[in-house]
Amino acid sequence: MDNAMQPEDTPELRALYKGFEDSHLNPLWTQTGDLMPVHPKSRAVPHVWKWSDLLPLAERSGDLVPVGRGGERRAIGLANPGLGGKAYVSPTLWCAIQYLCPGENAPEHRHSQNAFRFVVEGEGVWTVVNGDPVRMSRGDLLLTPGWNFHGHHNVATEPMAWIDGLDIPFSQQMDVGFFEFGAERVTDNATPNYSQGERLWCHPGLRPLSQLQDTVSSPIGAYRWEHTDNALTQQLLLEDEGNPATVALGHAAIRYTNPTTGGDVMPTIRCEFHRLRAGTETAARQEVGSSVFQVFEGSGSVVLNGEVKKLEKGDLFVVPSWVSWSLQAETQFDLFRFSDAPIMERLHFMRTQVAGA
Numbered sequence: 001m002d003n004a005m006q007p008e009d010t011p012e013l014r015a016l017y018k019g020f021e022d023s024h025l026n027p028l029w030t031q032t033g034d035l036m037p038v039h040p041k042s043r044a045v046p047h048v049w050k051w052s053d054l055l056p057l058a059e060r061s062g063d064l065v066p067v068g069r070g071g072e073r074r075a076i077g078l079a080n081p082g083l084g085g086k087a088y089v090s091p092t093l094w095c096a097i098q099y100l101c102p103g104e105n106a107p108e109h110r111h112s113q114n115a116f117r118f119v120v121e122g123e124g125v126w127t128v129v130n131g132d133p134v135r136m137s138r139g140d141l142l143l144t145p146g147w148n149f150h151g152h153h154n155v156a157t158e159p160m161a162w163i164d165g166l167d168i169p170f171s172q173q174m175d176v177g178f179f180e181f182g183a184e185r186v187t188d189n190a191t192p193n194y195s196q197g198e199r200l201w202c203h204p205g206l207r208p209l210s211q212l213q214d215t216v217s218s219p220i221g222a223y224r225w226e227h228t229d230n231a232l233t234q235q236l237l238l239e240d241e242g243n244p245a246t247v248a249l250g251h252a253a254i255r256y257t258n259p260t261t262g263g264d265v266m267p268t269i270r271c272e273f274h275r276l277r278a279g280t281e282t283a284a285r286q287e288v289g290s291s292v293f294q295v296f297e298g299s300g301s302v303v304l305n306g307e308v309k310k311l312e313k314g315d316l317f318v319v320p321s322w323v324s325w326s327l328q329a330e331t332q333f334d335l336f337r338f339s340d341a342p343i344m345e346r347l348h349f350m351r352t353q354v355a356g357a
């Protein structure tokens with residue numbers, strides 16, 4: 001909508017506008033372009049964060065900043081340059097690098113916000129979710145759905161870094177957040193290879209008869225790299241054999257799902273993993289809602305609104321709503337992705353446009 005039809009600027013009109021202002025009113029006709037754009041125009045901008053910048057800063061934080069009650073986590077949020085310095089990677093999503101030194105305990109707490117962790121490198125931290133210790137290893141996706149108590153402890157001799165993803169900005173904008181402190185230290189120091197949730201749930205296609213009630217979030221605490229890797233490997237092998245398996249030629253992809261519903265792992269956050277063969281380029285896409293990607297392995301580029309950005313292992317980038325993006329793989333290129341798509345789909349705001357489709 002445009003603002004072509006504006007009234008003549010007169011003293012009477014100015015007095016009227018002053019009256020609006022004094023009464024905390026704001027007329028639609030002066031601001032329709034912002035309120036109803038022709039297509040989404042996010043204040044958030046596409047941006048790349050280099051792992052080679054993030055990790056040394058996280059390590060330095062490990063030297064200087066203690067972890068404990070109050071601060072709760074040594075987590076450093078990615079602040080989108082378009083969002084005024086807030087630690088919002090997008091209008092709905094939070095993404096942070098978290099760092100835990102040997103022997104450290106991040107105290108237990110719980111909050112309405114849904115959270116996950118994804119591990120690009122390292123070993124030795126267990127996250128304890130509602131009393132269930134969950135090993136965190138390279139390539140694993142760990143879930144902490146809203147209102148589950150959780151804390152972390154590092155039992156190794158090396159520090160460990162990983163990324164956290166949450167729906168903090170969405171929760172803050174919507175005023176839906178609650179928070180409670182839990183134990184000062186994790187409530188179970190055991191370090192099992194597999195969590196109770198995995199032992200109950202992670203047998204392909206097999207649902208325990210004791211668990212027939214669907215749950216809003218996935219009951220699986222850890223999605224292990226061995227399964228993700230094998231699923232992607234098999235898609236590309238099937239493609240080699242001439243079978244339909246990939247989303248596009250040379251592009252294998254999986255979505256992490258809630259086994260009780262087949263839907264997304266959490267009500268506000270979608271998680272996926274993408275693998276491109278060397279030399280593959282994806283079609284440019286525009287989508288409603290925002291996504292964050294992290295390079296897990298390999299090198300290549302992302303094209304964001306026509307601008308090519310080189311990417312290496314660990315690098316993160318954000319794609320705000322309706323920004324055009326495509327990937328180009330130099331080597332085999334593995335990327336973890338999370339987005340706010342469940343919100344957009346459930347509210348029927350989702351639209352997708354693919355170049356050439």
Ligand SMILES: [Fe+2]
Pocket residue numbers: 109110111115150
């Ligand atoms: Fe938390």
